[in-house]
Amino acid sequence: MADGVIWYEWSADVFREAEETGKIVFLLLEQRWCPLSRLMDREVWTDARVAEALADGFLCARVDAARRPDIDRRFRMGAWPSLVFLTPDAGPIAGSTFMPPDVLLNAVRNVRQMMREKSGEVRRRLIEMERAREAQLAARSDPARKPSPWMLTRVLNMVRESADRDQGGFGGAPKYPRFSAIELLLHLSLRLRDDRLRQLAADAVDAMTQNGLYDWDYGGYFRCSLTADWSAPSMEKLLADQAWHLRLNAWLHRLTGEIEYREAAEGTLEYCRDWLYDPAAGLFAAAQASDVESLHTLEGGRGYLRSADVDRTVFTDANAEMARALMVAGGMMGEDSWVEMGVRTVDALLQKACPPGGFAFHYLEDGQLHVPGLLQDQAALALACLEVYQVTGEARFLQTAAALCRRIHDELREAGRQGYLDSADPCGLRRLSLLDRCYEDNVNVAVLFARLARLTGEDEWLERAAAALAAFTGIFERIGVEAAGFGLGLLEIFAEPVLVTLECGPGSRERDDFLRACVGERQPPALVRFEEKTTPGCSARVRPPQGEECIADSPGALSAAISGALENLALEPSDWQIDS
Numbered sequence: 414m415a416d417g418v419i420w421y422e423w424s425a426d427v428f429r430e431a432e433e434t435g436k437i438v439f440l441l442l443e444q445r446w447c448p449l450s451r452l453m454d455r456e457v458w459t460d461a462r463v464a465e466a467l468a469d470g471f472l473c474a475r476v477d478a479a480r481r482p483d484i485d486r487r488f489r490m491g492a493w494p495s496l497v498f499l500t501p502d503a504g505p506i507a508g509s510t511f512m513p514p515d516v517l518l519n520a521v522r523n524v525r526q527m528m529r530e531k532s533g534e535v536r537r538r539l540i541e542m543e544r545a546r547e548a549q550l551a552a553r554s555d556p557a558r559k560p561s562p563w564m565l566t567r568v569l570n571m572v573r574e575s576a577d578r579d580q581g582g583f584g585g586a587p588k589y590p591r592f593s594a595i596e597l598l599l600h601l602s603l604r605l606r607d608d609r610l611r612q613l614a615a616d617a618v619d620a621m622t623q624n625g626l627y628d629w630d631y632g633g634y635f636r637c638s639l640t641a642d643w644s645a646p647s648m649e650k651l652l653a654d655q656a657w658h659l660r661l662n663a664w665l666h667r668l669t670g671e672i673e674y675r676e677a678a679e680g681t682l683e684y685c686r687d688w689l690y691d692p693a694a695g696l697f698a699a700a701q702a703s704d705v706e707s708l709h710t711l712e713g714g715r716g717y718l719r720s721a722d723v724d725r726t727v728f729t730d731a732n733a734e735m736a737r738a739l740m741v742a743g744g745m746m747g748e749d750s751w752v753e754m755g756v757r758t759v760d761a762l763l764q765k766a767c768p769p770g771g772f773a774f775h776y777l778e779d780g781q782l783h784v785p786g787l788l789q790d791q792a793a794l795a796l797a798c799l800e801v802y803q804v805t806g807e808a809r810f811l812q813t814a815a816a817l818c819r820r821i822h823d824e825l826r827e828a829g830r831q832g833y834l835d836s837a838d839p840c841g842l843r844r845l846s847l848l849d850r851c852y853e854d855n856v857n858v859a860v861l862f863a864r865l866a867r868l869t870g871e872d873e874w875l876e877r878a879a880a881a882l883a884a885f886t887g888i889f890e891r892i893g894v895e896a897a898g899f900g901l902g903l904l905e906i907f908a909e910p911v912l913v914t915l916e917c918g919p920g921s922r923e924r925d926d927f928l929r930a931c932v933g934e935r936q937p938p939a940l941v942r943f944e945e946k947t948t949p950g951c952s953a954r955v956r957p958p959q960g961e962e963c964i965a966d967s968p969g970a971l972s973a974a975i976s977g978a979l980e981n982l983a984l985e986p987s988d989w990q991i992d993s
Contacts, residue, residue: 417459418467420475423484425842431472432501437528439471439521442478442485442495445724446649446702449511450494460514466521479699479728480776483787483839487847498524503842504539543846550849554831555887560879562907567890568900572597575894576613580642581620583894587647588638590621592657593856593897599664600904600937603982615665622662622677633684634658648703653731655685656738663742667936678742682751685735688723695761696732696777699724727777729766732758733793737800744804744932752804752932759797763813767794772820788825788835791817792857799864803941804932806915806924811868818865821858822877832884833858852898855881859902867910868942878906904938909958911939911978913971916946916953923951923968930968934975938982959983 420441421427431438443450457463467473478485478493489495490508496517497508507524527535572594575583583591595614602611621627624643626634633655635646659681666674689698702722736758743751766782767773773794775784798814801807825833832850839847862878865871882902889899913931917924931941931953953971956962957978965971 418464418473420473423474423476427472427474428501428503436470436472438499439467439473440488440497440499441475442489442493444478444493446700447493448703453494457514457517463514463517466518470525483836503844506535553888554884558886560882560903565900565903568896571893571896582617586639586641588641588643591894593901594894595661597897597900618661618665627677631684632680650701652689652697652699653734655681656734659742660738663745667745695757696727697735699726699728699731729762729773729775729790730793732762733797737797740800740804745936747933756801756805759801762794786837788833788854791821792854792861796861806928806943815865818862831880833881850884852885855884856898856902860905863905867912867940875906912956913939913941913975914944914954916944917951918946918949921949921951926968927951927953927971930971934972939975939979
């Protein structure tokens with residue numbers, strides 16, 4: 414067995430063979446950028462003893478967690494790599510994270526012996542675990558509690574309680590960026606006219622940028638810190654993270670005028686362009702890994718800075734998030750080229766990853782599409798399409814977003830239950846017990862559906878947005894800072910935006926000037942929609958949440974109207990039962 418472990422692709426065939434032969438399925442979940450996953454690749458899977466042990470009674474399936482988030486979500490052991498022993502019907506027998514060869518060999522012997530001598534007991538325990546899981550899933554939704562504005566009070570309090578007032582950010586070590594919490598604080602700082610909330614968000618961004626998470630040599634942000642003070646970064650960089658950092662820094666620059674936020678945003682995009690962007694494809698690579706072997710061999714310990722460490726896989730959700738960040742940040746910072754780059758990215762995604770009339774695929778690799786129909790991709794791409802619609806006025810993007818939303822609603826629901834499934838066929842095993850409604854995906858769907866309702870005037874999407882959140886009314890108060898996403902969904906559903914309606918006649922030469930005014934002045938929570946009129950010329954209506962609608966008949970007047978509406982934006986704390 415000198416060639417190492419024999420790996421199979423995850424498929425129903427593997428489990429069918431395991432059933433027929435009485436073998437155990439050994440699942441490896443890994444990330445290409447993960448140092449410990451790479452370490453196991455070098456030192457464990459090439460070990461002849463490990464290969465020989467696993468060849469005796471096991472079928473080994475190797476799964477990249479980023480490429481199969483549906484599998485990762487169900488079987489990860491809290492971190493990567495995850496090593497899981499499964500029955501032929503995908504029941505978890507035992508599992509762990511990183512194990513050196515001797516420890517893994519011992520685990521293999523123990524599992525083999527346990528299934529030989531106590532298989533009946535193991536299967537009874539799995540049945541009990543399955544029942545407990547079903548009860549836990551059912552308890553996520555409290556039928557007696559519908560999503561309501563008052564819930565935002567509890568969400569805001571949990572975010573405040575989780576804040577690290579000394580070192581910035583939220584929670585302790587290992588310290589992760591809590592993007593939704595920062596975004597929620599910025600939204601509420603505007604709605605409540607409360608500078609303390611904005612400062613709490615700014616403190617989190619400042620701490621990440623100044624204390625270790627930002628790469629001052631090459632730009633971009635590292636994934637997390639192993640310490641609470643941000644000083645020990647885990648040095649991989651993920652595209653989806655860069656999108657969040659880009660958007661939040663741009664928004665803080667818009668709100669404060671401070672040059673440091675602009676510089677961080679520009680440096681983040683420069684890194685993405687230099688290391689992750691493929692101009693020929695018009696799309697971004699997934700991530701850049703840290704390299705354990707070379708961390709101490711290159712100048713400054715920057716061993717991750719090798720092009721070979723870039724995972725060139727194109728993920729739909731991460732590219733859609735980056736496209737949306739480019740358009741939002743570009744508008745707020747007056748960078749037209751960013752906006753144009755975001756539009757091109759969405760166009761490329763629609764051409765290459767989303768067949769007409771179908772679901773988007775999760776990733777594109779070597780010219781091939783893989784894993785269709787994951788909820789996270791549909792929501793991210795539809796939100797990006799809504800953003801393109803607002804910066805270009807092209808109706809086809811609104812139509813594409815609406816079509817994706819209809820597919821989500823029609824095909825990713827489970828009868829009799831609130832919320833939307835993360836996949837119509839999770840893991841490709843046709844096991845109903847594996848159906849799940851992912852919290853993160855559903856809060857994104859709530860935001861998506863609510864924005865579609867505002868942009869189309871179709872109020873049924875607001876009801877569907879509330880249904881997505883209703884799947885978690887039983888647990889949102891118990892998940893701490895992670896409830897911030899739930900709060901963002903509540904805001905989208907129950908808080909009216911500044912709604913700008915641009916009306917243009919046929920062949921209007923003023924259209925581009927009006928559109929430029931919209932892009933330049935718009936920031937959350939302003940939305941832009943378009944109406945055709947039969948008479949020549951352009952005009953716009955700006956409807957704030959409070960007060961009277963304003964008519965603007967010139968680009969200058971439109972800019973002033975949007976700016977005024979945002980400056981006077983308010984959310985009555987008494988209406989939402991918020992302690993401001």
